[in-house]
Amino acid sequence: MFVAAACSAEPSSAQQPRQAPLPAGQQEAVFAGGCFWCMEHDMGALPGVSSVMSGYTGGRNANPTYENHPGHFEAVRVRFDPNVITYRQLVDRYWRLTDPTDDGGQFCDRGSSYRPxxxxxxxxxxDAEASKAAVVASGNVNGEVITPILSLGPFTEAEEYHRDYARRNPAHYAAYRTGCGRDARLRQVWRR
Structure with a gap:
């Protein structure tokens, strides 16, 4: 039987680099949807997305880490080319990657840091409010859409060992994703 690792991995002693400046012509979006490994993997596959960085946002700790991020969400910062994919298209896609009816975490990852x-x-x-209203009006979600839309504050990049996890650890990531029941739950929630 698979026991979910709750999005944990072996820590490294590497220091967190400073956030790279936003490249010219790019825009950013920040989303929380459970374990940042899954959000990073799924958002990174979209055409027009140039990078996805795992990190922490929404809390009060000035220097959150995986071991110490009270009040923060595990989130991803998505950098994208708005000439290829718009912010609204990213938000529309985000909904389908999450269970917007669950505010206790996502899938097998439970607790406040895994909330969407x-x-x-x-x-x-x-655009975010219009996208949420469209999801609610569509009737395609099996439950009440409760995912909040919050003002963006500081975003702190996650430690190196969390970044690009699915690509660097494909077997562990696949086992985690399956064992966590993410895709099965998405089919239930989105009636697909």
Whole structure:
């Protein structure tokens, strides 16, 4: 029987690098949807997405780490080319990658740091709210859509051993994703 690792991996002593500046012509979006490994993997596969970084946001700790991030969400920062994929298209895709009816975590990962949320800048709020309203109106979700849309605050990059985890550890990631029941639950929630 598979026992979910709750998105944990062996720590390294590597220091966190400073956040790289946003490349010209790129935009950013920040989403929380359970374990950041899965969000990083799924968002990174979208055309127009140039990078996805795992990290922490939404809490008060100035220097969150995997071992110490009270109040923070595990989240991803998505950098994308708006000429290929728009912010609204990213938000529309985000919903299908999460269980927007569960505010206690996502799939087998339980607790406040695994809650889903969309973190927005003032310019992104209208698109995020419109996307959420469209999901609610569609009737395609088996349950009440409760994922919050929150103002974006500081985003701290996760430790090196969490970054690009699915690509670097494909067998462990596949076992984690299957054992966690992520895809099966998505089919139930989204009636597909």
């Amino acid at each position: 949320a969309i973190f927005v800048t003032p310019d992104q709020r209208a």
